[in-house]
Amino acid sequence: MPSVQAAGTAMPVPLAPYPTPVPFTPPNGAQSQLVCSGCRNLLMYPAGATSICCAVCSTVTVVPAPEI
Ligand SMILES: [Zn+2]
Numbered sequence: 001m002p003s004v005q006a007a008g009t010a011m012p013v014p015l016a017p018y019p020t021p022v023p024f025t026p027p028n029g030a031q032s033q034l035v036c037s038g039c040r041n042l043l044m045y046p047a048g049a050t051s052i053c054c055a056v057c058s059t060v061t062v063v064p065a066p067e068i
Contacts, residue, residue, distance in 0.1 A: 030046060031045070031047065032044070032045055032063075033045075034052060034061060036052075036054040036057065036061055037059055037061045038054055038056075039054060041054060041056050041057075049063050050062070
């Protein structure tokens with residue numbers, strides 16, 4: 001009969017030893033900003049996007065390669 005040894009060497013999993021810090025937006029976070037090449041509006045786009053279609057002038061602005 002198999003049995004699980006639960007006492008002795010088993011270590012308890014820590015449950016949130018400290019309160020979760022307030023998340024902040026890193027410079028290269030999930031969202032970036034780019035100036036529209038058509039109307040110079042500041043566009044916000046999610047990270048990973050390769051091009052943005054401006055909602056104001058419908059100009060497609062190519063997103064430059066992210067810095068690594
Ligand atoms: Zn635009």
